[in-house]
Amino acid sequence: MARTMYDKIWDAHLVDEQDDGTCLLYIDRHLVHEVTSPQAFEGLRLSGRQVRAPGKTLAVADHNVPTEGRANGIADEESRIQVETLEKNAKDFGVEYLEMMDIRQGVVHIVGPEQGFTLPGTTIVCGDSHTSTHGAFGALAHGIGTSEVEHVLATQTLIQSKAKNMKIEVNGKLPDHVTAKDIILAVIGEIGTAGGTGYVMEYTGEAIRALSVEGRMTVCNMSIEGGARAGLIAPDEKTFEYLKGRPRSPQGADWDAAVAYWKTLPTDEGAHFDKVVTLDASNLPPLLTWGTSPENVVSIEGAVPDPAKIEDAAKRTSVERALAYMGLEANTKMTDIKIDRAFIGSCTNGRIEDIREVAKIVEGKKVASTVSAMVVPGSGLVKEQAEQEGLDKILIEAGFDWREPGCSMCLAMNADKLEEGERCASTSNRNFEGRQGRGGRTHLVSPEMAAAAAIAGHFVDVRKV
Amino acid sequence: MEKFQKVEGVAAPLPILNVDTDMIIPKQFLKTIKRTGLGKNLFDEMRFTKEGAEIPDFVLNKPQYRNAQILVAGDNFGCGSSREHAPWAIADFGIKVIISTSFADIFYNNCFKNGILPIKLSQCDVDKLMEDAERGANATVSVDLETQEIKGPDGGTIAFDLDPFRKHCLLEGLDDVGLTLQKEEKITAFEDKRGADQSWL
Numbered sequence: 001m002a003r004t005m006y007d008k009i010w011d012a013h014l015v016d017e018q019d020d021g022t023c024l025l026y027i028d029r030h031l032v033h034e035v036t037s038p039q040a041f042e043g044l045r046l047s048g049r050q051v052r053a054p055g056k057t058l059a060v061a062d063h064n065v066p067t068e069g070r071a072n073g074i075a076d077e078e079s080r081i082q083v084e085t086l087e088k089n090a091k092d093f094g095v096e097y098l099e100m101m102d103i104r105q106g107v108v109h110i111v112g113p114e115q116g117f118t119l120p121g122t123t124i125v126c127g128d129s130h131t132s133t134h135g136a137f138g139a140l141a142h143g144i145g146t147s148e149v150e151h152v153l154a155t156q157t158l159i160q161s162k163a164k165n166m167k168i169e170v171n172g173k174l175p176d177h178v179t180a181k182d183i184i185l186a187v188i189g190e191i192g193t194a195g196g197t198g199y200v201m202e203y204t205g206e207a208i209r210a211l212s213v214e215g216r217m218t219v220c221n222m223s224i225e226g227g228a229r230a231g232l233i234a235p236d237e238k239t240f241e242y243l244k245g246r247p248r249s250p251q252g253a254d255w256d257a258a259v260a261y262w263k264t265l266p267t268d269e270g271a272h273f274d275k276v277v278t279l280d281a282s283n284l285p286p287l288l289t290w291g292t293s294p295e296n297v298v299s300i301e302g303a304v305p306d307p308a309k310i311e312d313a314a315k316r317t318s319v320e321r322a323l324a325y326m327g328l329e330a331n332t333k334m335t336d337i338k339i340d341r342a343f344i345g346s347c348t349n350g351r352i353e354d355i356r357e358v359a360k361i362v363e364g365k366k367v368a369s370t371v372s373a374m375v376v377p378g379s380g381l382v383k384e385q386a387e388q389e390g391l392d393k394i395l396i397e398a399g400f401d402w403r404e405p406g407c408s409m410c411l412a413m414n415a416d417k418l419e420e421g422e423r424c425a426s427t428s429n430r431n432f433e434g435r436q437g438r439g440g441r442t443h444l445v446s447p448e449m450a451a452a453a454a455i456a457g458h459f460v461d462v463r464k465v
Numbered sequence: 466m467e468k469f470q471k472v473e474g475v476a477a478p479l480p481i482l483n484v485d486t487d488m489i490i491p492k493q494f495l496k497t498i499k500r501t502g503l504g505k506n507l508f509d510e511m512r513f514t515k516e517g518a519e520i521p522d523f524v525l526n527k528p529q530y531r532n533a534q535i536l537v538a539g540d541n542f543g544c545g546s547s548r549e550h551a552p553w554a555i556a557d558f559g560i561k562v563i564i565s566t567s568f569a570d571i572f573y574n575n576c577f578k579n580g581i582l583p584i585k586l587s588q589c590d591v592d593k594l595m596e597d598a599e600r601g602a603n604a605t606v607s608v609d610l611e612t613q614e615i616k617g618p619d620g621g622t623i624a625f626d627l628d629p630f631r632k633h634c635l636l637e638g639l640d641d642v643g644l645t646l647q648k649e650e651k652i653t654a655f656e657d658k659r660g661a662d663q664s665w666l
Contacts, residue, residue, distance in 0.1 A: 015648070015651050015652055015655045016648050016651050018630065020628070020629050020630045021628075021630075022628075022630040024645060024648060024651070024652075026652070026655055026656075026659070028666055035495050035496075035548070036547065036548065036549065038498035038499075039498065039499065039500045039549075042498070042499075043642075047642070049642070052652075056666075063495075064496065076496075078496035078497070079496055081496075081498065082496050082498060085498050119665075119666075122666065127547055127549075128546070128547055129545065129546045129547040129571055131547075142571075143546075143547035143571050144547060144571065144574075145547055145548075145549035145552075145571060145574060145575035145578060146500075146549040147549060147575065147578035147579070147641065148574070148575075148578070150642060151641050151642050151645065154642045154645075154646070155642060155645045155646060155649075155652060156652065156656075157645060157652055159641055159644075159645065161628065193483055193541055193544055194483075194540060194541035194544070194567055194569070197541070197567055197568075197569065197570055198570065224571075227541070227544065227569060227570070228570075229570050229571075250665035254664060254665040255665070257663075257664070257665065258663075258665045261663065293483050293485075295483075314480070314482060314539065314540075315482070317480075318481070318482045318483070318539075321481070411487075411492050411546075412492060413492045413493070413495065413496070420515070430485075430487070430545060430546075432485045432487040432488065432545060433485075433487065433488060433510065434487055434488075434491055434510045435487050435492075438491070438510055438515060439515075
């Protein structure tokens with residue numbers, strides 16, 4: 001029977017299936033960070049259990065780490081304790097830990113692929129919802145809670161029931177300055193934040209195939225914002241090229257065997273999808289969010305919605321609440337909205353290509369005097385690469401802060417946060433109330449759009465810059 | 466984990482769509498290395514001013530809902546991050562049942578690991594229970610997991626669906642890790658085969 005890629009990976013990892021349909025799935029790769037793991041390791045200690053497969057587990061601190069003055073340690077005591085706890089737990093249980101000053105340290109979802117820890121056809125979990133990022137390689141990757149982190153540490157398996165298959169077909173060729181970020185924002189705008197609930201989404205079509213592996217990671221990263229457990233993109237030559245020679249990628253004869261296997265992963269012709277969504281990339285404008293849910297998507301040519309025009313009472317109330325929080329008037333043109341801050345980074349858009357695009361936009365220009373802008377590379381290796389290319393100089397010259405790697409203001413657990421009422425053009429993934437700091441107002445955009453807004457002081461159509 | 470018992474009492478209405486995990490427990494409270502004590506920060510930024518004073522309008526600050534064990538909420542409850550701090554905070558506050566039209570996937574899973582029963586109902590049933598909840602102290606609701614029934618204040622009964630394995634684990638208060646380790650031989654056999662077929666892993 002014709003199978004989807006999700007079906008194939010699922011079947012290949014099935015350890016047990018109970019009569020009631022509950023399955024036990026084998027986990028090949030487990031990424032661990034400091035925020036969602038302490039209670040899991042504590043659970044192991046209390047029950048006298050070990051980590052079953054330390055070699056399949058990789059730990060790195062990213063949420064709490066400072067992005068400046070790192071050599072002086074972490075000032076905030078709770079943050080410091082959390083990071084130290086991860087280090088101790090990794091050591092006690094024999095798990096590899098990339099410490100804060102290690103060049104390989106970074107946002108866990110950037111580190112995994114960089115190290116070749118992320119491989120096609122594998123199952124990957126992490127106590128972090130943006131684990132869906134790794135689906136860009138054709139890996140079944142999703143976030144889990146801390147109890148499940150403990151379960152995976154102890155058993156290298158996860159109790160699961162199978163999700164349904166959804167295909168997101170993105171046809172056509174993306175216009176210039178319209179990016180992977182705009183594709184995924186368009187998808188979420190279309191299906192809504194609960195549209196993917198209960199599904200694994202596979203992205204296909206010309207526009208997806210044309211994306212770089214990094215762009216594909218941006219798309220899969222925000223699958224969770226569409227409600228999906230995981231996003232998937234079939235591996236191809238670009239994927240193999242990206243992975244070849246990475247520290248943990250297979251070598252020699254193993255590499256050839258692995259590639260041969262990876263080529264069997266793509267969805268069979270005629271495989272059944274429970275739901276299909278089709279999108280045309282060729283007339284997609286740059287997009288941004290206006291509200292406090294990632295589904296609140298609008299074209300840069302558009303305006304803030306008018307709740308008076310919404311018939312459904314629950315939706316109208318929801319839009320009114322969002323506009324009040326965001327400090328926006330209905331019908332305001334998006335290009336008239338001024339920003340105070342720009343944040344470029346995160347597991348969504350903190351990779352080298354993102355930084356290159358930003359540098360292209362801002363080269364020879366200056367950040368508006370009313371804007372404070374920062375670039376936070378996704379990892380030490382991204383930072384090093386950018387510096388080798390001289391991108392840091394371009395950014396600093398333009399007035400950007402050039403920081404050290406981590407999650408930073410994507411969720412503001414470290415010192416980087418918005419003040420109450422501040423408005424931010426952010427390349428991150430969530431615009432929830434308070435996400436980037438209590439009372440902070442987040443607009444999700446692509447790196448190019450964030451860069452252009454930082455220069456102009458307000459949102460602009462990056463195609464016209 | 467404690468065994469899930471029948472729950473009876475007022476239900477707190479939270480008619481907001483897409484209640485996200487940042488609302489449920491803002492990130493400044495994720496720095497703990499413990500599971501306990503998060504109830505006081507549940508819905509922190511909706512419940513308290515920046516200075517820490519209670520916001521009287523927020524449902525859980527109203528006298529009739531301060532001890533609510535049931536929450537009735539808008540669609541897509543628990544969307545956002547995988548933080549189990551969200552169900553930890555909910556459980557620590559004393560809420561044992563959440564009723565909505567839908568839940569985000571990871572949050573839904575996390576509830577069962579913490580003795581919380583998330584119930585999915587039709588829009589019509591949720592609307593009815595939301596109305597009942599708005600009536601406060603005069604309208605108690607009971608949730609019986611054993612029979613999979615919710616009894617409303619006016620005698621009406623609403624049945625709900627639940628995966629039988631999840632139900633069994635909640636009722637018995639079972640520990641997943643312990644259950645899975647009973648299948649250790651199967652895991653080992655799988656690992657042996659996988660090591661032979663895909664040596665690069």
